[in-house]
Amino acid sequence: MKLNLGAICRMLGHEPTHDRVQRDTRRLIGQVNEEPAMKLSLLTSVAMLALLGACGVACAAGDVQAGKAKTAGCAGCHGVNGEGVGPFPPLAGWSETQIVDALQELKSGKLIDPVMNPMANMLSDQDMADIGAYYASLKK
Numbered sequence: 001m002k003l004n005l006g007a008i009c010r011m012l013g014h015e016p017t018h019d020r021v022q023r024d025t026r027r028l029i030g031q032v033n034e035e036p037a038m039k040l041s042l043l044t045s046v047a048m049l050a051l052l053g054a055c056g057v058a059c060a061a062g063d064v065q066a067g068k069a070k071t072a073g074c075a076g077c078h079g080v081n082g083e084g085v086g087p088f089p090p091l092a093g094w095s096e097t098q099i100v101d102a103l104q105e106l107k108s109g110k111l112i113d114p115v116m117n118p119m120a121n122m123l124s125d126q127d128m129a130d131i132g133a134y135y136a137s138l139k140k
Contacts, residue, residue, distance in 0.1 A: 067134025093140035099132030
């Protein structure tokens with residue numbers, strides 16, 4: 001079973017940002033009854049979730065082979081092996097998290113790029129994870 005803090009955040013109806021996870025965790029701890037056994041139990045649960053979250057993307061890693069198949073359209077600008085072409089940045093060797101974060105920021109409009117925004121808008125979270133896993137698997 002794959003489980004991470006991001007999945008838990010989404011189950012609570014929140015975007016799984018680092019700040020959001022921290023706020024949700026603090027909120028849960030603040031709502032604990034002051035009985036020591038209950039507080040210890042919740043703290044133990046939160047610690048276990050934090051350990052699962054520490055492996056981050058590895059817990060909910062994208063699929064490298066699926067990512068390779070999804071990057072055919074990226075090759076024109078970012079190169080067949082993610083090496084970058086002309087003014088376009090290389091993506092090989094970026095971490096999965098870096099790729100996913102960049103694609104999410106493009107999809108949300110936080111980053112503006114007239115070419116990349118429409119492409120990111122077509123991607124699901126799983127697509128982003130798969131693409132991130134693929135580029136992370138390549139050597140710089």
